[in-house]
Amino acid sequence: MGYKLNKKSINDIFESLSKEYLIYAPKLFLGEGNFSDTDRIRYGEIKNIDEIIFNEKAQYSAKEVLLPISQTLFFFTEDSIKEPNPPKKGAIIFLRSCDLHAIKRMDDIYLKNGQEDYYYKKLRENVKFILMGCENSFENCFCVSMGTNETNEYDAYLKVMDDYVYVDIQEEELKKLFKQDKEIDVKPDFVTQNNVNVSIPENLSxxxxxxxxxxxxxxxxxxxxxxxxxxxxxxxxxxxxxxxxxxxxxxxxxxxxxxxxxxxxxxxxxxxxxxxxxxxxxxxxxxxxxxxxxxxxxxxxxxxxxxxxxxxxxxxxxxxxxxxxxxxxxxxxxxx
Incomplete structure (x- = not known):
């Protein structure tokens, strides 16, 4: 189920979602690159569609939203222990196919590996994923070789073309926000070849x-x-x-x-x-x-x-x- 909207309409939807969710996407951080005069693209909270960087690869992945670089597990005094307050809002994360496959690996490790990680689960259970397509492969990508260049396990797909936004909605809660819009056919962009290819030997031991x-x-x-x-x-x-x-x-x-x-x-x-x-x-x-x-x-x-x-x-x-x-x-x- 797909829709075509203008940027104002999608920003209105973002504003509505922001009441219950923090929205994370690759964004530009000025002056925060490796050197004083360079910038960096990494995940941060966004408020509108123009903040999202679609045409470049984020230098760090979306994992820092679900697995913070530094995460407080509990506070302690001499005679008491207290957990941090739970998140007040859920999260909506924009990410590419390879990174959505990476979330599956994180779920394996933290939720399906014999026991559930309480702290990861607490952040993970109220997250929605919006897929960003890849029209062309980026430098050093080899997702095709690893079989992660495509996915259908997303809640929504979003693409910006000129002044319009095209979305494909799969998650029921998100569909409710688009009831007044005319449905069209929207399919994600997936790369089918990379400049870099890898081959893992079948006899690897x-x-x-x-x-x-x-x-x-x-x-x-x-x-x-x-x-x-x-x-x-x-x-x-x-x-x-x-x-x-x-x-x-x-x-x-x-x-x-x-x-x-x-x-x-x-x-x-x-x-x-x-x-x-x-x-x-x-x-x-x-x-x-x-x-x-x-x-x-x-x-x-x-x-x-x-x-x-x-x-x-x-x-x-x-x-x-x-x-x-x-x-x-x-x-x-x-x-x-």
């Missing part, structure tokens, strides 16, 4: 751990963790206790994003640590994204958004690494 291909990353990677923070499917976190007073009897516990690529991630009691070598960390990440996860869930963790390639200061390409797995398997097979 844990034998790849013996390959020398990982040695390259020991010298190139600087363990900054930016690839993990930009990735829409990386969900690891660490815990922090913040104390308000010198006596340490009042404060809050937070969970904060963590990265398997940074120093200290595998630290254990007694001073023990694993994967000190950066090549080993890269190996762990790659195998988790394109091997381990599929064995459990039936599809790869990586969704091919290419943000890790976009953001790496050392120009390490995750997609290139995937394509080296074939030669790596041949190498270890020849050594046996």
């Amino acid at each position: 844990l034998d790849i751990m013996k390959s020398k291909m990982w040695e390259e990353y020991s010298s190139r990677c600087i363990a900054c963790g930016r690839c993990n923070f930009a990735c829409p499917t990386c969900t690891c976190f660490t815990m922090q206790d913040i104390f308000y007073t010198d006596n340490g009897k009042a404060g809050e516990r937070r969970r904060v994003w963590a990265s398997c690529q940074v120093d200290g991630f595998t630290d254990m009691a007694g001073g023990h640590s694993f994967r000190l070598d950066k090549g080993q960390r890269m190996r762990f990440k790659v195998m988790h994204k394109v091997y381990d996860y599929k064995k459990k869930w039936g599809y790869h963790m990586c969704v091919g958004c290419g943000r890790c390639d976009d953001i790496c200061p050392e120009y390490i390409s995750f997609s290139n690494c995937i394509n080296k797995l074939k030669d790596g398997m041949e190498e270890v097979s020849a050594d046996e």
